[in-house]
Amino acid sequence: MAALDWIEAARGENLNGRRENFNFLTKEGARTFKILFVTATALLSFALKNSAGSVDVIRLGSIVVAAHLYLVCGYMVRxxxxxxxxxxxxxxxxxxxxxxxxxxxxxxxxxxxxxxxIIKATKLNRERARFVRRARVAAMCSPLISGWHRLSAIAKD
Incomplete structure (x- = not known):
């Protein structure tokens, strides 16, 4: 009987740890979302500030990167x-x-x-960690998108 009580307590602690991990991943995702959203908004405001109808390569590149980051933010929300x-x-x-x-x-x-x-919580944690990791990798690709846009603009000239 004492063995069952010990096992029950250990499994409860295990599940509690999985829940804490889930909450940690959610907080990390929220932090990443905030950073990306603020960055995208800053890029968009830079691109639209005093544009006076003219669109140069840097402003257009900022709009493209901001759109990319907004897509990543949408993915993170979902x-x-x-x-x-x-x-x-x-x-x-x-x-x-x-x-x-x-x-x-x-x-x-x-x-x-x-x-x-516990199995279900482990699966949820694995999925959430994978989604956070994918969003961060997608955000890290934004300089490549900006560089691609810049190269395509240079190639047109």
Whole structure:
């Protein structure tokens, strides 16, 4: 009986750690989103400031990079910052009350349920980390987009 209590506590701590990791990834995604959004807005305001109808290569490049960063921000809103259901750490008490079963049988059944929730939380964390990483890589490609735009402008001249 003591072994089941110890295992139950360990699995609860495991699931709690997965939830903390999920919250950390969400905060990192939010921080990345803020930086990219502010950068895109600054680029766009630079490009539109005192343009007076003339569009030069630098301003057009700023608009292209800003559009790229806004697309990355949209991806982050959809894939990282979107609210999704995270597995609960504990089961509802009403789900733990089954007549005709011993406490040991109920603990074993609950341990299986926690195992499923840990697997689901691990999958969610892996996906969220992948989405944050993809968004950051896409944002790091913005100088390449700017350089490509600049080269295409030079090639036209």
């Amino acid at each position: 894939r990282v910052l979107d609210a999704i259901a995270v597995p609960a750490i504990y089961n509802e008490p009403k789900n733990l009350m089954y007549r005709g079963h011993s406490r040991c049988e109920l603990q074993i059944a609950e341990l299986d349920a926690i195992k499923r929730r």
